[in-house]
Amino acid sequence: MPGANLTQQEAIERRGVIHGVPQYNVTLDLTGGDKADGSERTENFGSITTIAFDAEPGASTFLDLIVDSADRVQSVEFNGRTLAPAAVYKDSRIELTDLAEHNTVTVAATCQYSHTGEGLHRSVDPADGNVYLYSQFEVPDARRVYAVFDQPDIKAVFHFTVTAPAAWTVVTNMPAAHVDDADVTGEESAKRWVFQPTPTMSSYLTAFCAGPYASWHTEYKNEDGRTVPMGIYCRQALKDAMAKDVDYLFDITKRGFAFYAEQWGIPYPYAKYDQLFVPEYNAGAMENIGTVTIRDSYVFESKVTDALAERRVVTVLHELAHMWFGDLVTMKWWNDLWLNESFAEFMSTLCTAEATEWKDAWATFSSGEKSWGEAQDQKPTTHPIVAPIKDLNDTYVNFDGITYAKGASVLRQLVAYVGRKAFFRGIHSYLTKHQYSNATLADLLAELEAASGRDLKTWSAQWLEQAGINTLATQVETDANGIISDLRIEQTAPSEHPVLRAHRLAVGFYNLTANGTVERTERFELDVDGASTQVTDAIGKHRPDFILVNDDDLTYAKLRFDAASLDFALANLSKFTDALARSIVWLALWDMTRDAELPATRFIDTSLAALATETESTTFRYALAQVNLAAWHYTAPSTRRATVERVAAALWQLAHSANAGSDEQFQLVNAWLGYGIGDDFAATARGLLDGSTTLPGLAIDNNMRWSIIIALAAAGDIDAAGIDKQLAANETTENRQFAYMAKGAIPTAEAKAWAWDEALHDATLTNSQIEDLAGGFSLTPSAELQQPYVARYFEAIDWVWQHKTFHMSEALLQGTSRGSGLYPSYADPATLVDAGDAWLAAHEDADRALRRMISENVDGSRRMLRVSQWNSKLEG
Structure with missing residues (x-):
């Protein structure tokens, strides 16, 4: 819808009409008649918003609100007049005309819970029936929950009131002022939570979390003398696992508080700091002021790699850095999104390296983040770090390797260029001068120039305003x-x-x-x-x-x-x-391989030899992934099967040679399972599952068990009924997702057809279930099974874009960390390239964000074709 896709020009015009700092009173009713066990599912909640704002007299403007239809808007009261919702609500906007100098508008609406991780997401935990709510408003999805001027440079003060079941905890950006009994219709009692007003802030940083969350609390003696309450929350089903790590996570967070306050000379600015680990979360985390939401896969019930454990630390410190850079001082428009994310990524890596036990964090950054940025920068969709963001859809797709990884690398270069002391003096001045307001890149560079004496105009023109590497x-x-x-x-x-x-x-x-x-x-x-x-x-x-x-x-x-x-x-x-x-050298060798300058088998052999002694977990993880991609897609097709079998055998041997119970052993077994190849693969994998095959120190916990089940499914050694039986033994949110991936991975035409149809059309699936199901669909390395879906994929693109939210379109069409979505990447790359080029030629007017997804998929296939042909000539 055109109204939902706000343009930069529209935002500039609206900011010119709205004056001062609006005051919001937002009241949400989350009771909805649900029973405590979640057995009654409601899709709606009540939202009443009153906004007092100053404006240009006689001008017109609009509020943002996303609901199903105008019927969902019960009433609109504007400056004492009652407006007919059907007359003023269109394309996700409420039109307001003939503005006065001082205005008041009240909108009452019935809003919808999300099951896609956008807006106010509602999740039911199958382990105990508990209902959990959390919000995700970036880019701009506060408008899915309340009527709002939803752009970052119309900062406001928010007063929140939330009515929820009495057994629930409600968390927003500020501490509760008071909690009272509430009268509601239904069987259960309820509480009304009234929260302290927020500081001046952007709407995308507001947050609501509610449910019977387990919680732990401590406090931090802030550098300005205040005592800052701190909390950590998670689902009840994860309480025991979180309890093991909560003291560690509090300690990491407090180290971040101290480190950032010392580097920037500005103490933590807000009233509290809560971290909520929430289910079915699309992102890694989100920097809502004082109420950070984090994906609860970071609550470790099973053994994880050291790489993931370190990434959790970096993520915690990344979101904390945003409290200053992004929250206290916020971009005016989304073209400076990179500055928020790059700065937080740079600072969180620096803090991890200098204030925690993860001293090799820059090696981790090089292997992981920087390799992502370099790969993104070599696609036809590369863009300057300061990317042109004409509308919201442009913003969505710029959460990419340029925005995060290249930007952070370039900031590291900037620190080397101006000097660390001068850099942080400039940051202090920038944060102090623009606190609680909005700023631009030019504002930051002005402070860095003043602090360092360096002319940064040429530097900015080279590094920030030009694409490429x-x-x-x-x-x-x-x-x-x-x-x-x-x-x-x-x-x-x-x-x-x-x-x-x-x-x-x-x-x-x-x-x-x-x-x-x-x-x-x-x-x-x-x-x-x-x-x-x-x-x-x-x-x-x-x-x-x-x-x-x-x-x-x-x-960089x-x-x-x-x-x-x-x-x-x-x-x-x-x-x-x-x-x-080691990480720098390894990344250079991989880049040569991707550019058809180093034989794929040479890279594979070098990497396998190095993996025998490598101990830096993220370097290890990315090397395994690169070997996998090289073996399956870059080697000469005529010898590919033999190469893949040789790699799988080598990984299994390395797993046997690794130290018992080590991170390396754990990663190697998981990597070996991903190949699913070899005459004795199924028997060995089943042996791991039933205990007849063992490796010293290797624990077959829940997640490892499901890794084996998924591998057996992909090898055709377990069917859907067998997967259901495994799920019935322990049905949790996570295991449901694993089961969907396993079913999607079964290598039969019938299973692939089922997975395709379910991923596209089953409205009861959550975002995470769809992502895992599509990940299973794309998991099977069979050109024969995937070839029929080349035409079906390109035929489905328009329908997906028209009927799914942005995130779900991205998950289905391009994929996530779980896989390539419904893109049949194991099909013949030449066919994929031809079909992709034809679609792009026929859809020159398609939304830029959509074209970018398809273009990047096609570019990946084009590279596979080019590199494999080069390797074929070497062997020919």
Whole structure:
């Protein structure tokens, strides 16, 4: 609907009409007649909003509200007049005309609970029947819950009142002022929660969470002398698991409070800090002021990788950083979304590395986040970090590797460029000057220029306003004695984005020592600018075994090593003692593989050898994923099956060799299960399930059990009835999702047809169930099973876009971390490319966000085709 997709121009015009700071009174009725066990499902809740606001007299404007139809709007009272909802409500907007200088509008509506993680999501836990509600309002979905001027630069003060079942806890942005008994229709008693008014804030940062949440509480002695109450909440079914970690999570959060207050010179600004771990959550977390929501897969009932445990820490610290950067000072429009997310990602990694036990956090960042950013930056849909955001749909798809990972990498480069002390002086000035208001990138750069004395206009033009990634290649010359006579860094740019950038970076010399390790022996820091830069400090030095440009990962660029260094890296990757250096080298080798400059089998063999000794969990995790992609999609088709079988066998052998109970053993077994290949695979997997096959220290807990079940399903060794039997033994929210994935993974035409139809048309499924079901559909590496869905996929695109919310369209058409959605990525890539190109040519006027999803899918298939053909020629 056009009204739902607010444009930047409309937002500018509305901000010009609305003056001052509006005052909201929002009253929600969440009782809805539900019984305590959730046995009666209601889809609706009551919402009454009164807004007092100043405006340009005589002008017109509109409120945002998303409901099914005008019939859902019971009444609109505006400046003493009663407006007919059918006359003023259209396209998710309530039109207000003939504004006065001082205005009051009251809207009463029946709003709908969401089951897609957008707006006010309602989840019923099958383990105990408990109902849990939580809100998710970014980009702008507060309008799904109350009438609002839903754009970030119309900050307001909010007064919230919520009526809910008496057994529930209600949490919003502020502490409760008082909680009273409420009279409601129905069998059960209710409470009315009246909350303290919020500080001036943006609507997308308001939040509502309600339900019988388990909770723990502590407090923080804030740097300004206040005592800040802190809480952690989760579902009752996860209470025992959370209890094991709650003290640790409180400690991590308090470390973040202290670290950020010290770095920026500004204490935590809000009245409380609650963290709610909520079910069926689309994002990792959300920085609602004082009420952070976090996906409850971060409550660990089963063993998880160290990579995920570290990611939880980074996520907690990421959202905490937003309390200052994004919440206290907020972007004016979504084109500066990158600044919020990049800054939080940079700061959370810095805090993790310097204030927690995860000291290798920058290696984690390089392997995970930065590799994501570099891959995103090489797609045809790449965009400048400061992306043009013409409307809300543009915003949705810019929660990507450019916004988060490239942006954070570039901020790290900026810190190196201006100096850390000057950087944080500038941040302090920026936050102080613009607190409780909105600001732009120009405002930030002005403070950083003043603090550092550096002219950042050229820097911004190069790094923030131009798309694409540079390549830094090493050129070295030596004399007969191995003494360096010339060492140069050659910089190039892709033809589509021909900009050369100024880089502040380090060059490291590494040598193989007598004890068999590779150690850094010298380091030079310098400015690299233009097409060729000489490393003058290296001249006259003895050539080392390996030369690493971008040592310590200070800048953002692709790397290409000189021939001798490349050969050394391929032979000695596992011997680098520094985790960050290993990560940088590994990522460069992977990039060469993706660009058809390094044989896929060479990358696989190097990686398998390095995995035998690698201990940095995120590097380990991403290397396993890269080996999988290389084996299944980049190798020559004629030898692919043999390569995949060899990789699977190697992973199983590595799992046997790994330390008992180690993170490496755990990851290797899970990776091996993902291949589902080999004559004895099913028997071995079933042995793990029934205990007849064991690995020392490997626990078959709930999640590992379901990993095995899903693997057996994908191998065709368990059917839907068998999966249902496994689920019946322990039916939880998580296990229902696992069961959907397992059923979708069964390698039969009938199972794929069922999964396809259910994912598209079963309205009773939650967002997470659909994502797992689609993930199972895409899991089976069978071109024969997926080929029939090439045509069906491209025929379904328009229908999905018209009938699903944005998030569900993205989950179905492009996929999530659970898989590629309904895109049949194992089908013949040439067919996918042809069909995709034809769809794009026929849909030039389609929404930019939709075209981007399809274009990125097609680009992935195009790369698979190009790289596999190159590898075929090598073997031919």
